[in-house]
Each structure stands twice: as C-alpha cells, then as structure tokens.
Amino acid sequence: MQHLTVLGAGVLGSQIAFHAAYHGKQVVIYDLNDDALAKLDDRWAHLAPMYLRDLPDATEDRLAAAVQRLATTSDLATALKDADLVIEAVPEILEIKREVWAKVGQIAPEQTIFATNSSTLLPSDIAEASGRPEQFLAMHFANDIWRFNTVEIMGHAGTVTQAIDAAVAFSQEIGMIPVRLYKEQPGYILNSLLIPFMTAAAKLYLHSVADIADIDATWRKGTGAPMGPFEIYDLIGMETPYNLNIQSNDPELRAFAQLLKRDFIDQGRLGRAVGRGFYDYD
Structure with a gap:
C-alpha cells in the first residue's frame, strides 16, 4: 500500500502523515479546517x-x-481518490468519528x-458506520511515533484477516513495530496501562496535593x-484528555476536564506541540 490518507491534521495525525512520507509513502492529509x-x-x-536528533x-x-x-486538502473526495489505507485521527468523540466514516x-x-x-x-463502535465493517480495524500510534514506534493493531469480530495482515505489513514498511491484539480491548495495551496512571495524576492536581513538577519528579526518580x-x-x-474526561461518569474527572479547558485550552496552552502546556518549552 503506497497511498495513505490521514483524516485530521492534529498532533498525532500530522505525525503519522510525516512518518509515512519519511518512509516513502505518498500521503494526503485531510481536514475540514x-x-x-x-x-x-x-x-x-x-x-x-x-x-x-533521534534517528541515525x-x-x-x-x-x-x-x-x-505530503499533500493537503479540505475536499474529502480528493483526499480519498487514490487511498490504499485511510487512518482517521479526528477528535475522540464517537459521533464525530461515525459521521466521518459514513462519508x-x-x-x-x-x-x-x-x-x-x-x-x-x-473498532466495533465505529465499523458499521463505514459501510465496510469487514475492512475496518484500529491502528493506535503513540505520540512521538518516530521514537516510540509501536502501533497496536486491533480488529473486531467482523474484520477479515487480510485487512489485519495488510495493516501489519504497512506498519513494518514505515518503520513501526506492529503489535497484534487478539481481541477488542478498550484502551488497547498502552492506554489500558496509561489511563489509570494519568487519572491518578489528574486527581492529585485537582486536589492541589503537590506541584506538578514535584509529582513528575517523584515518578521519574x-x-x-x-x-x-x-x-x-x-x-x-x-484536547484529547479534555474530550475523554468531559463526559466521564466521575465528577472529579469532569472537573479536571473543565480545568483543562479554562486554564490551558482557552489560553492556547495546548501542549508541547505548540510550546506551552503544563510546562513552557523552548
């Protein structure tokens, strides 16, 4: 598969696009914005x-x-014209994802x-909306994919083996280490481990237990x-933790999401990609 279309020009969508192009793929990035x-x-x-700096x-x-x-477009038909593989990286909101995949x-x-x-x-939450559930799966990349180069590949009960095999081969061709999951798991492997950890940190911050630098240093040391x-x-x-937590059943996590919106997102402190988040970066 030589032609990749990435849906979403955000932090991770842009990384996936650039990394695939770095490894020789023709890439189109689509975004409404x-x-x-x-x-x-x-x-x-x-x-x-x-x-x-990181790759020899x-x-x-x-x-x-x-x-x-790398090419860009806000026209979906143009973005998909030659696509062998489409990877969607739009906001973590089910209704938005279903709407995009239906189109x-x-x-x-x-x-x-x-x-x-x-x-x-x-994947089973979204696959039917695409009209082609047998060709639908999940490919989960971690941030800084050129360094943290695993991709978790997870089908659903209706995904055909050929689609999973194709995703594995593509991942290897772009320098990733594919990790197959044998069944659907919310959060895959990485986030099944990471989210409880991040939730604990969010509650420490919400309750002003310690400064963020001290929390981080304690974990590192x-x-x-x-x-x-x-x-x-x-x-x-x-934006991703905001979208994940704002609809949580846990009132503390909803409060954390509101704090992220007020003190960070609305202030343009979107994270390391823009040079400002919990920390300032130069």
Whole structure:
C-alpha cells in the first residue's frame, strides 16, 4: 500500500502523515479546517530537527523528500481518490468519528483499508458506520511515533484477516513495530496501562496535593521513567484528555476536564506541540 490518507491534521495525525512520507509513502492529509492545514508547513519544520536528533538514518535530503510526498486538502473526495489505507485521527468523540466514516465509506475506493487511531473507542463502535465493517480495524500510534514506534493493531469480530495482515505489513514498511491484539480491548495495551496512571495524576492536581513538577519528579526518580504524568499530558496535548474526561461518569474527572479547558485550552496552552502546556518549552 503506497497511498495513505490521514483524516485530521492534529498532533498525532500530522505525525503519522510525516512518518509515512519519511518512509516513502505518498500521503494526503485531510481536514475540514483550512487553518489547520495551513499550519502544517510549520509542523514539518518542527518535526524535522527531531528526526535529525533521534534517528541515525535521518538526513536533510531525506526529510525534504518526505515533505514533497505530503499533500493537503479540505475536499474529502480528493483526499480519498487514490487511498490504499485511510487512518482517521479526528477528535475522540464517537459521533464525530461515525459521521466521518459514513462519508468515507461512500467515497473511498473499493479496496481501501479503513483504520481508526482512536485512543479508547473500540473498532466495533465505529465499523458499521463505514459501510465496510469487514475492512475496518484500529491502528493506535503513540505520540512521538518516530521514537516510540509501536502501533497496536486491533480488529473486531467482523474484520477479515487480510485487512489485519495488510495493516501489519504497512506498519513494518514505515518503520513501526506492529503489535497484534487478539481481541477488542478498550484502551488497547498502552492506554489500558496509561489511563489509570494519568487519572491518578489528574486527581492529585485537582486536589492541589503537590506541584506538578514535584509529582513528575517523584515518578521519574521513583521508577526510572523518562517522563512524569504531566510531561505526558503535554506530549499528548490537552484536547484529547479534555474530550475523554468531559463526559466521564466521575465528577472529579469532569472537573479536571473543565480545568483543562479554562486554564490551558482557552489560553492556547495546548501542549508541547505548540510550546506551552503544563510546562513552557523552548
């Protein structure tokens, strides 16, 4: 599969697109928001030095060639015209995802494989909306995918083996380590472990138990982990935890989401990708 379409020009959608282009794929990024698309040139300029820093095979010429393989559009039919694989990275709201996939299923070529990058939703929650549930699965990438290069691949009961095999092969071709899940699991492997940890940190912050720098330092020093929970929040970006928690049955998590909206999202402190979140980055 040589032609990838990425739905959503946010932090992770742009990383998936750039990384696939870096490994030789032709990529189209679709987003309804023309402003988000216009900012992608700055995003490529932001990612390039990180590749040079972290990947021994990265060169200026290879990065420039990757940018040439990236195209953008706000027209869905144009985005899907040649798609072998579609990876969706739109906001973590079920109704939005179903609406997007219903449109994609009406337009995409017959052979196209459909994948959601949803962090918590199950493929079976979304697959029927696409009209092609047998070709639908989940491919979950972690942030900073050029460094943390695993992709969790999870089908649902109706996903055909050929679609999963194709997703595994594509992942390997773009330098990822594919991890197959044998059954549907909310949160896959990574987030099944990560979300309880992040929830505990959110409640420590909400109740003013300690400063965020001290919470992060305690976790790093006590476990040897490279990042604390609030550094991870900055890596993920504020919008995903806001969307996940604002509809929670837990009133404390709803309060945390409201705090994120008021003190961070509304102030433009969206996380490390924009240089400001819980911490300031230079």
